[in-house]
Amino acid sequence: MRSVYFSLVAFTVVLLSVHAIQKIHYDNLVRFFRIGEQWHEGKPMFTANGKIKMAQYLQPLRHLQTMNDTTFTDVQYIAFIEQLLQEFSVHSLPATSTANTYYYNLLINKNEPVTLKFELISNGNEILINDVQNLDVLVQYIKTYRQKAQQKKVCP
Amino acid sequence: MSDKLVRLTEKALPFFLMCFSFGIIALLLIGATHAHANAEDIELALIARDIGILNSWIHLSITYDGRYSTNMLHSINPLVFNKVLWYKHIIVFILLLLTMAVHTINITILDNFSRYKRILTTVTFVSGFFLLNPSLAHSLYWMGSSFVYLFSCIFFFFSLAAYMQYIKSSPTVKKTSFLPLALLLFVSVGFSELFLPVYLVGAIFMVLYFRKSKEDILSYIIPVAIVLLASVIFMVSTPGLGLRFQEPIERYLQLTVFKSSALNYLTFLANTVTTPAFWLMVAVTCYINLTSPTQSKLLIKSKLQLPLAVLGVLIALYIITLPFYLTKAYTGDMPVRIYIPVLFLLLFFLIYILVPSVTFHFPLNYFPKPALYAFLSIILLISTYQLYNGKGPVGLLLSEYRTGKIDEFDRFMTSRYSELQAAGNTTDSYKLVCVQKLNDYPKSLYTYPDSEIDRHQSKWHKFIEAYFKIDEVKVLGDSTLRFTRLKTY
Numbered sequence: 001m002r003s004v005y006f007s008l009v010a011f012t013v014v015l016l017s018v019h020a021i022q023k024i025h026y027d028n029l030v031r032f033f034r035i036g037e038q039w040h041e042g043k044p045m046f047t048a049n050g051k052i053k054m055a056q057y058l059q060p061l062r063h064l065q066t067m068n069d070t071t072f073t074d075v076q077y078i079a080f081i082e083q084l085l086q087e088f089s090v091h092s093l094p095a096t097s098t099a100n101t102y103y104y105n106l107l108i109n110k111n112e113p114v115t116l117k118f119e120l121i122s123n124g125n126e127i128l129i130n131d132v133q134n135l136d137v138l139v140q141y142i143k144t145y146r147q148k149a150q151q152k153k154v155c156p
Numbered sequence: 157m158s159d160k161l162v163r164l165t166e167k168a169l170p171f172f173l174m175c176f177s178f179g180i181i182a183l184l185l186i187g188a189t190h191a192h193a194n195a196e197d198i199e200l201a202l203i204a205r206d207i208g209i210l211n212s213w214i215h216l217s218i219t220y221d222g223r224y225s226t227n228m229l230h231s232i233n234p235l236v237f238n239k240v241l242w243y244k245h246i247i248v249f250i251l252l253l254l255t256m257a258v259h260t261i262n263i264t265i266l267d268n269f270s271r272y273k274r275i276l277t278t279v280t281f282v283s284g285f286f287l288l289n290p291s292l293a294h295s296l297y298w299m300g301s302s303f304v305y306l307f308s309c310i311f312f313f314f315s316l317a318a319y320m321q322y323i324k325s326s327p328t329v330k331k332t333s334f335l336p337l338a339l340l341l342f343v344s345v346g347f348s349e350l351f352l353p354v355y356l357v358g359a360i361f362m363v364l365y366f367r368k369s370k371e372d373i374l375s376y377i378i379p380v381a382i383v384l385l386a387s388v389i390f391m392v393s394t395p396g397l398g399l400r401f402q403e404p405i406e407r408y409l410q411l412t413v414f415k416s417s418a419l420n421y422l423t424f425l426a427n428t429v430t431t432p433a434f435w436l437m438v439a440v441t442c443y444i445n446l447t448s449p450t451q452s453k454l455l456i457k458s459k460l461q462l463p464l465a466v467l468g469v470l471i472a473l474y475i476i477t478l479p480f481y482l483t484k485a486y487t488g489d490m491p492v493r494i495y496i497p498v499l500f501l502l503l504f505f506l507i508y509i510l511v512p513s514v515t516f517h518f519p520l521n522y523f524p525k526p527a528l529y530a531f532l533s534i535i536l537l538i539s540t541y542q543l544y545n546g547k548g549p550v551g552l553l554l555s556e557y558r559t560g561k562i563d564e565f566d567r568f569m570t571s572r573y574s575e576l577q578a579a580g581n582t583t584d585s586y587k588l589v590c591v592q593k594l595n596d597y598p599k600s601l602y603t604y605p606d607s608e609i610d611r612h613q614s615k616w617h618k619f620i621e622a623y624f625k626i627d628e629v630k631v632l633g634d635s636t637l638r639f640t641r642l643k644t645y
Binding site: 001003004005007008010011012015018019021022023025026029087090091093095096105107108113142145146148152153154155156 | 330382618
């Protein structure tokens with residue numbers, strides 16, 4: 001009888017551990033959604049460093065060349081990232097996350113998988129984006145695509 | 157009927173019944189060998205391939221639906237390992253697994269029946285289940301759907317059989333078999349929320365049933381009930397399932413939701429009992445039970461309890477459909493897929509409990525052999541005729557096979573996936589693949605989503621592109637360009 005109850009305890013412990021892992025990942029995801037809430041509340045979404053990096057990443061796109069990072073608002077940057085995610089990310093949610101870093105799998109023709117990596121910083125109740133690594137790869141991809149001949153982009 | 161004819165029918169009928177049932181299963185196997193993955197199967201396999209099995213399982217269980225066992229199957233299947241053309245093997249495996257589950261339950265419940273009759277019951281159940289099925293695509297040929305709606309049925313049978321074996325085993329065996337049983341029950345609960353009421357009621361019922369028996373049995377039953385309760389709580393508290401309850405409670409508890417669910421349920425029942433295949437199953441089960449010297453182990457011993465049991469089961473089956481309606485506040489057309497487990501449980505009750513109980517209380521003198529054989533022969537002929545004329549889901553499969561639609565679909569999809577795989581393996585700087593639109597596909601075998609004529613219309617292109625590592629997949633005639641929305645920004 002003891003072995004049955006020992007198995008039951010082991011089973012419960014495993015179940016609780018798995019649930020805890022799920023909860024950690026879920027809470028992490030909810031934290032990421034907080035950026036979206038800040039967007040709607042008109043609160044900042046980027047650190048100063050994050051905005052400088054965004055401006056650098058987006059420079060190669062022709063229609064952004066005339067803009068400078070001071071006139072480009074957080075909302076505009078977020079909207080741009082949102083559009084890039086719609087175009088490139090496999091799913092609308094980050095595939096994985098660890099502490100302050102979130103990874104989106106990207107649809108780019110490379111032998112090695114490319115991920116968009118969001119680095120966040122907490123500032124009180126606010127979550128700020130400090131960097132979006134590999135955004136430059138996407139921007140370069142768009143630029144290259146636009147420079148391609150039309151016949152290479154449509155079916156014969 | 158003369159005595160000679162009765163004896164001849166008695167000998168010939170089992171043979172024809174076997175041929176009919178095996179014929180249906182053979183037809184389903186032929187369908188399986190022509191099945192192909194749709195874009196959603198590819199989407200789910202892609203996650204596990206790119207982020208790993210464990211990460212994928214966690215991701216799906218917290219963001220997709222919380223069906224943790226289904227999520228695990230999405231993370232481990234041949235598609236995850238880039239074997240998209242192995243899809244048909246998966247479907248063959250699922251069909252064999254279902255047959256095995258039904259046979260396992262037969263060995264457990266009908267262990268005193270002859271081997272021949274157990275096999276006949278197995279093939280009758282499997283063939284009857286698909287003859288009455290609301291959708292072959294949703295129950296069998298669409299892997300993603302089958303993982304939810306058919307695997308929950310398959311594992312219900314496996315866990316029920318394991319539980320019954322556990323009950324009758326010696327204390328020593330119970331000690332060693334508890335952990336495998338606990339794991340099996342845990343896995344079984346995690347396929348579909350539709351079965352949660354079944355397992356919850358089962359856990360309570362097993363404790364109440366054994367409360368007056370010897371104390372040592374109850375002490376072995378309580379841990380099983382705890383495992384079931386813990387698994388149900390685990391499933392309900394998995395964040396992915398909780399995401400479906402984001403709306404205010406008033407939205408779910410609308411009268412129109414209950415009205416829609418009740419109407420759909422009654423329509424399903426009416427459709428089922430007016431199909432000849434239903435009466436064929438009843439007649440075959442009557443025949444098997446009336447001509448066997450022994451009985452099923454799940455008899456209702458009191459005549460008075462029979463109508464109550466029927467009423468109770470019909471109400472319970474309706475309750476099973478409610479999680480679907482309530483989580484979505486659903487008021488639309490009949491969602492055929494949720495009636496797959498309902499049908500399965502209805503047939504389980506019919507074949508293993510109701511008909512054996514009725515034949516136990518009203519033996520052969522109430523059902524004269526000639527009348528039974530005549531009814532069975534006529535209903536078998538009607539079912540065969542309907543099948544031949546393309547009626548019902550299996551009839552549709554047969555007619556689509558006979559017209560060559562299934563072969564054509566198989567060639568089309570094999571060629572498409574081979575082309576995509578080949579393109580993915582090239583080193584071109586920009587991989588554009590133009591595919592033909594899938595216009596006329598066999599409805600018995602396949603269901604959307606697929607690539608759209610305008611790539612901006614849906615997300616499904618993305619998954620196909622990511623899975624095959626291609627920059628762009630276009631349907632012929634699609635002249636849209638990428639990143640057009642970014643221009644206006």
